[in-house]
Amino acid sequence: MGPDEPHALPLGATGRDASGDLLRGERAVNRCSLHWASSIESAASSRAADRCNYPHEYVFAEKTDTEREVRSRPVAGNRWPGAESVSSIRCMSSADLARDPLPLLGRTALVTGVSRRQGIGYAIARRLAAYGASVFLHHYRPHDLDQPWGGDDLDAVHAGVAEQLVPEARIAETGLDLAEPEAPQQLVDAVVAEFGHLDVLVCNHARSGGDGELGELDAAMLDGHWAVNTRSSILLAQAFAAQHDGRPGGRIVFMTSGQQQGPMPGEVAYAAAKGALAEITTTLSDQLADAGITTNTVNPGPVDTGYLDEATWRTIRPMFPYGRYGEPDDPARLIAWLATDEARWITGQVLNTEGGFGRWRPRA
Numbered sequence: 001m002g003p004d005e006p007h008a009l010p011l012g013a014t015g016r017d018a019s020g021d022l023l024r025g026e027r028a029v030n031r032c033s034l035h036w037a038s039s040i041e042s043a044a045s046s047r048a049a050d051r052c053n054y055p056h057e058y059v060f061a062e063k064t065d066t067e068r069e070v071r072s073r074p075v076a077g078n079r080w081p082g083a084e085s086v087s088s089i090r091c092m093s094s095a096d097l098a099r100d101p102l103p104l105l106g107r108t109a110l111v112t113g114v115s116r117r118q119g120i121g122y123a124i125a126r127r128l129a130a131y132g133a134s135v136f137l138h139h140y141r142p143h144d145l146d147q148p149w150g151g152d153d154l155d156a157v158h159a160g161v162a163e164q165l166v167p168e169a170r171i172a173e174t175g176l177d178l179a180e181p182e183a184p185q186q187l188v189d190a191v192v193a194e195f196g197h198l199d200v201l202v203c204n205h206a207r208s209g210g211d212g213e214l215g216e217l218d219a220a221m222l223d224g225h226w227a228v229n230t231r232s233s234i235l236l237a238q239a240f241a242a243q244h245d246g247r248p249g250g251r252i253v254f255m256t257s258g259q260q261q262g263p264m265p266g267e268v269a270y271a272a273a274k275g276a277l278a279e280i281t282t283t284l285s286d287q288l289a290d291a292g293i294t295t296n297t298v299n300p301g302p303v304d305t306g307y308l309d310e311a312t313w314r315t316i317r318p319m320f321p322y323g324r325y326g327e328p329d330d331p332a333r334l335i336a337w338l339a340t341d342e343a344r345w346i347t348g349q350v351l352n353t354e355g356g357f358g359r360w361r362p363r364a
Contacts, residue, residue, distance in 0.1 A: 102166060103340040105132030107249050108195040110187070112178070112236070113205030115139035116152040117160055118306040120255075121204040123328035127336035129164035129171070133200065136191045137161060137173035140205070147209060149306040170195070178205055179227045184235035192243050200251045200339045201240045203233040203277075211269045222269050229273035234280065237295070241288055250293035251339045254281065258299040258352060262359040278350045285348035294347035296338055300331030301354030315363050321356040330355065 109128045114121035114137040129135050137158065144151040154173075162171045172194045176183050191198045207228035210221055237252050244250050257264070259275035278297050285295035302308075303326035313325070334353045337343055 099342075100340075102132035103342065104128060104200070104249075104336075105166065105168065107133050107199040107339075108136065108191065108197060109133045109200035109202065109339065110136045110138065110191050110198055110240075111202045111204055112138040112187075113140075114161070114173075115141055115144055115154065115157060116149070116305070117157055118149075118152075118304075118328065119204075120300055120303060120305060120328045120331055121202075122157060122160065123332035124202055124204060124335050125161045126164045127329070127332045128200065128202075128339060129161055129166075129169065131336055131340065132166050132169060133339075134169040134195055135161060135165070135171050136194060136198075137171065138178075138187055138205065139173065139175050140177050141175060142177075143207065147307075178232035178236075179207070179224070181227075181231075181235075184232050185239045188236065188239035188243060197245065197247075198240060198243060199247070199249045200253075201236060202253045202255075202335060202339075203236055204255050205232070206255065206257075206270075206274070208270065211267045213266050213268055217268055222272070225269040225273040226276075229270065230276045233277055234284075237284060237288075241291060241293060244291060244293060246292050248292065248344075249339075249341065250288075250291065251343075252284070252288070252293060252295045253335050253338055254278075254295075254297040256297050256299050256350065258301060258354065260350070261299065261352065261354075281350055282348045289347060294338070294344065296347060297350045298331055298335055298338070299350065299352045299354070301326050301352065301357050303328055303331065318364055319358050319361045321358065324355075326353070326355055326357075 109125075111121050111125045111128065113119065114125050116122060125135050125137055139154060139157070141151045141154060154175075158171065158173055165171060172191075174187070174190055176187050178184060178187070188198060188201075205228065207225055210224060212221065233254055237254075240252060254277040256274045256278045257271070259271045260278060264271040278299075281295060281297045288295050302320075305328060308325060317323070331353050334351065338346065338351075
């Protein structure tokens with residue numbers, strides 16, 4: 001065998017070249033390039049080396065046109081403490097590897113808390129629309145009117161999302177107070193009535209304000225945050241799962257606020273309610289995985305949605321290595337990606353997108 005013929009062995013055969021390196025056959029894998037086979041065998045050799053440094057060989061057997069079985073076993077004369085292992089490796093074509101410009105085409109997404117053009121929910125909805133999804137917007141404007149930043153023009157919010165839609169997609173919306181016990185089910189029912197099925201649920205809504213530290217709390221304050229920030233999200237997930245028919249693309253994304261990353265002084269009720277979503281993620285993801293639904297929670301980090309002022313920024317600027325707060329589209333990119341098939345292997349995770357925010361760094 002010459003140096004330019006590293007793959008001349010028949011499938012499954014093994015041999016050694018002049019330097020003593022183990023060679024393996026790879027023929028008969030339909031539509032797979034020799035370059036791919038070489039790359040896979042290099043990876044296989046690396047994995048073999050990782051197994052306690054025992055010499056190891058990989059034998060390939062064709063399974064289908066695009067898959068072959070990999071059986072690993074110790075090289076004769078060496079002992080490896082373990083049974084023969086089997087895995088499947090897909091032969092990825094160029095089409096498989098290319099990124100789909102409209103990965104959510106034909107799917108429907110519900111995004112809650114889409115009421116302000118400066119908000120994260122608005123950025124998420126626009127991203128999902130740009131990815132091809134039909135989008136159902138939820139909002140509850142009375143909450144915004146009670147906040148220092150005030151309410152926004154809901155027609156302008158709707159139009160800003162609609163301009164990102166592809167021709168095949170649609171948009172709908174409703175206002176609903178998710179503090180009401182029946183509201184989560186009513187909201188999912190409205191989406192199904194409009195679009196026929198719901199594929200992606202993003203629980204972006206939140207109750208802010210009306211909070212405090214120990215010594216300032218009461219039962220109504222705690223219950224209010226629990227009802228909106230926790231209970232409604234779990235009930236939305238329950239209603240979503242009940243209508244899901246097992247088709248590919250089932251996604252749930254909760255939103256937390258990094259309570260596990262550091263303290264939130266003066267926001268005990270909010271931190272407790274949002275932190276509960278992070279803690280329930282693993283439990284819900286385990287149940288819903290059997291239905292083909294992934295469940296993840298995202299901490300968007302400090303994002304400038306209109307509530308931050310210049311004086312605060314001057315104080316905490318050293319904590320941000322990239323020299324800015326997060327922008328709404330920063331977490332929106334991650335959340336939109338989690339909704340795609342590229343993220344189908346990720347579930348049960350709490351993901352932080354904070355741009356390196358260093359709570360431990362000294363303030364100015």
